[in-house]
Amino acid sequence: MSQASTTNVKIEAPGLGGDRIARKLIDNSVWVLLALGIVIFMFLSPKYFNPFNNIQLYFNIPMQASVMGVLTIGLAGTILLGDIDLSCVGMMAVSSATGVLIFKNFHIPGVMAFVIIIAVGTFLGFVNGLLIAKLKTVALIETLAMNTALTGVVLAITRGRTITVSEPEYTWLGQSKAFGTVPYLVFILMFVYIIMYVVWRKTALGRSFYAVGGNAQCARVSGINVDRTRIAAFTISGMCAGIAGIMLSSKMSSINSVFGQTYGMDIIAAAVIGGTSLQGGIGKVSGILGGVLLLNFIQVGLQVLGLDSYFVQMATGLIIMLAVVIDSLRIRFQARG
Amino acid sequence: MERETILEVRDVVKTFGATRALIDVNFSVGKGTIHSLVGRNGAGKSTLVNVIAGVIRPDRGSVVFGGSEISGLSLKERQKLGIRLVTQHASIVPDLDVAENISMGLWAKNRLRMIDWKRMHERAREVMNEFGLDVDTRKSVRHLTPVDQRKVNIIRALFGGGKFVILDEPTTSLSSEDRDNLFKFVREQAEKGITFILISHYLDEILRVSDEITTVRDGLVFPNMKGDADTHDKLARVIAGEDVELVTRDADKTPSADVLLECEGVSAAFLKPTDTKVYRGEIVGYVGFPGSGAREICTMLYGLNKRQGGIVRVNGKAAEIRRVSDALKHGICYVPNDRHADGIVGIMPIDENIGLSILRDKLRSLFGLLNLSKERDIAARSVETLKIKASSIKALANSLSGGNQQKVVLAKVLACSPRLLILDEPTIGIDIKSREEIIGLIKDLTREGMGVIYLTNDYDELLRIADRVVIFNDGQIVGDMENKNLTPETIIEIRDKNERVAAE
Known part of the structure; x- marks a missing residue:
């Protein structure tokens, strides 16, 4: 009976013809933009951007994007809830500085240092979550304060100097390739995104992210533990910051007082370009990956073209604006549906 | 009597994608009349008034107001002509006072182009007198009575x-x-020459108050129903386009002796210590104004409202309900009265909405992953049994009409297989056909032993289906009786007497 009845109900997404294609394009606008970007750059400088001449460039993008990608997906979980985590960079710096100092002073194995870094990041994220969910502090301000405090901690630890960590035991992860072909960093990026895809789409926790971000009051009335969902999102953000900290410190063989600070705005930009709505409740892991790749491609591309770094920043700003416009188009499109 | 025509809609067509919202609509309104528009949710009423107000542009056709064509005018320009669209929430700012709300955009200004507060309040007081509304213009609107x-x-x-x-x-x-x-x-204003278009689901009142009634059904408009459809039943039939049978309780229903829910001395904010019971298969109607304790006991039973004392027993065993998930574990489910705020996640598809309350329960499969195909199955089945009108189970809840959204809420709740279902005004703003479908379904479920608490202030509806009526006032039960020979008047009388009537 139930088998027969299900066949009568359509399961595919609604919409007809042109409408459906337009919606698909808007939903996946980041990949369209990425393709467009590649074509434009190929015209501007065929020598560098033609994949048949210079495939190496296209291999470098995921490598360049790896640290930022891991940071972004953690942040995006909090945006999905309708909150935001501005302390990602601070958590990344403090957790990796802690790990590196313990590694250097107590001569523990490199892998142990990695575990400590992830633990510190996760703990800091958990504290964020606790303060936001239980004490009802506003995420924007609470994480801003946390970031300021953590940046201060890093300054205090490093005293403005660079701490080098050149032991191969620590740097293999950021500087070598698995089987001599694919960098470990790219592996980590892929691993984290696959895990997050499963969490977001296929677990009760991920579904709760969407529900709380879409309508927190309804989520509560439906029996979802909103506080626990919030704490989980911020904890995951902290954990991702820890992982990104390992990746960056291992790649750079060092920690300094401005560790990772260039990522501050870029990760928010990448999440928004990737289709994560700042209103909460809308976002896709694949889109966020696209956003990260797009932003990195443009930044790398402009540098290859020989543009000054302030142009690169300007371009990043323009892309974010474009993303925001697309976001509002998406909402208008849905309202019509 | 022939009245001067103030508004005429001619041959209007409007389509949204593949749906035809309005099909060759011709419609006119006489000056100084109250003209009601009735129809099911999604029938095209809102599209029609939006075309008139200038919010939506029709694909074809024209609108004539006061003798001149206004089809080309914008919403703003039409407002200048005196056309106003008053929706439930839109135009009032609760934290501003009465005078500020009324003067918004039409501020009285002094010589410095600053707002002249004194004159603004004087003017507001005059206006209030003129319209015969006795309120303090310095009071913020939030503190006024709803009416x-x-x-x-x-x-x-x-x-x-x-x-x-x-x-x-x-x-x-x-x-x-x-x-x-x-x-x-509204009638007083109409007598002064103001014209009203009224959209409402309360048919009795529509029949009483309107000069003319127009029915909208599936994009088609049937004007001048006033003469033909002069009773609730006839009008309901025209609206639905078929016979709608009103659901009533079975007269021969024998009450069950099994106690499903027992409250002993339970109290909460706005609820004094109260004893009450719900039996298996019983529909108990709860009556009471906001703050009377009726809603408070419902939300308390569902874990949304803190219990301050007393014991709740489900099937004879004490149930500790601290949060919603505890209530769900005991099989207590709740349909909230504000479906937009509490019932649906608008930007989620139908199937995911329906799965929300069973994520960690029925949908849980290996390694804590969600069983998504089971979710789709449950959703597809609910769409069939509840007759939810949607293009697919992946349609966003936002895209549905009010009645269908409420059915999604109901589907979500029923997916938990409730033992006790608490319904908080489940039929507000819902067309008759959906309403009767929902009530009929609830009645069917009680045959299988589900108990229902039905909170409503629609006494006709209540008396049609409740087996027992419990009346709240001032935080306590003031009446608890079998639904025998009760009329809305007796209920109001008991409610307002504020004395405890012995429950027999």
Whole structure:
């Protein structure tokens, strides 16, 4: 009976013809933009951007994007809830500085240092979550304060100097390739995104992210533990910051007082370009990956073209604006549906 | 008597994608009349008034107002002509006072182009006198009674020069006395020459108050129903386009002796220590104003509202309900009264909405992953049994009409297989056909032993289906009786007497 009845109900997404294609394009606008970007750059400088001449460039993008990608997906979980985590960079710096100092002073194995870094990041994220969910502090301000405090901690630890960590035991992860072909960093990026895809789409926790971000009051009335969902999102953000900290410190063989600070705005930009709505409740892991790749491609591309770094920043700003416009188009499109 | 025509809609066609919202609509309104628009949710009423107000442009056809063509005019320009669309929430700012709300955009200014507060309040007082509404203009609108808030909303439209006012569901969640009060006010304004278009689901009131009734069904408009459909039943039939049978309780129903829910001395905010029971298969109707304790006991049982004392027993065993998930574990489910705020996640598809309460329960599969195909199955089955009108189970909840959204909420709740179902005004703003479908389904479920608490202020509906009626006032039960020989009047009388009537 139930088998027969299900066949009568359509399961595919609604919409007809042109409408459906337009919606698909808007939903996946980041990949369209990425393709467009590649074509434009190929015209501007065929020598560098033609994949048949210079495939190496296209291999470098995921490598360049790896640290930022891991940071972004953690942040995006909090945006999905309708909150935001501005302390990602601070958590990344403090957790990796802690790990590196313990590694250097107590001569523990490199892998142990990695575990400590992830633990510190996760703990800091958990504290964020606790303060936001239980004490009802506003995420924007609470994480801003946390970031300021953590940046201060890093300054205090490093005293403005660079701490080098050149032991191969620590740097293999950021500087070598698995089987001599694919960098470990790219592996980590892929691993984290696959895990997050499963969490977001296929677990009760991920579904709760969407529900709380879409309508927190309804989520509560439906029996979802909103506080626990919030704490989980911020904890995951902290954990991702820890992982990104390992990746960056291992790649750079060092920690300094401005560790990772260039990522501050870029990760928010990448999440928004990737289709994560700042209103909460809308976002896709694949889109966020696209956003990260797009932003990195443009930044790398402009540098290859020989543009000054302030142009690169300007371009990043323009892309974010474009993303925001697309976001509002998406909402208008849905309202019509 | 022949009245001067103030508005004419000619041959209007409007399509949204593949749906035809309005099909060759011709429709006219006489000056100084109250013209009601009735129809099911999604029938095209809102599209029609939006075309008139200039919110939506039709694909074809024209709108003529006061003898001149206004099809090309914008919403703003039409407002200048006196056309106003008054929706339930839109135009009132609760934290501003009455005078500020009324003067918004039409501020009285002094020589320095600053707002002249004194003159603004004087003017507001004059206006209030003129419209016969006795309120303090310095009071913030939030603190007015619901019916006065609605009146202020209408006065605001009239004060700004409104001559042709469209009222979209002006009486939702008002009590029946307040509805009468509001309609009396509207009638007084109509007699002064203001024209009203009224959209409402309360058919009895529509029949009483309107000069003319137009039915909208599937994009088609059937004008001038007033003469033919002069009773509730006839009108309901025209709206649905078929016979709608009103669901009533079975007269021979014998009450079960099994106690499903027992409250002993339970108390909460706005609820004094209270004893009450629900039996298996019983529909108990709860009556009471906001703050009377009726809603408070419901939300307390569902874990949304803190219990301050007493014991709740489910099937004879004490149930510790601290949060919603505890209530769900005991098989207590709740349909909230505000489906937009509490019932649905608009930007989620239907199937995911339906799965929300069973994520960690029925949908849980290996490694804590969600069983998504089971979710789709449950959703597809609910769409069939509840007759949810949607293009697919992946359609966003936002895209559905009110009645269908409420069915999604119900589907979500029923997916938990409730033992006790608490319904908080489940039929507000829902068309008759959906309403009767929902009530009928609830009645069917009680045959299988589910107990129902049905909280409503629609006494006709209540008396049609409740087996027992419990009346709350001032935080306590003031009446608890079998639904035998009860009328809405007796219920109001008992409710207002504020004395405990011995429960027999």
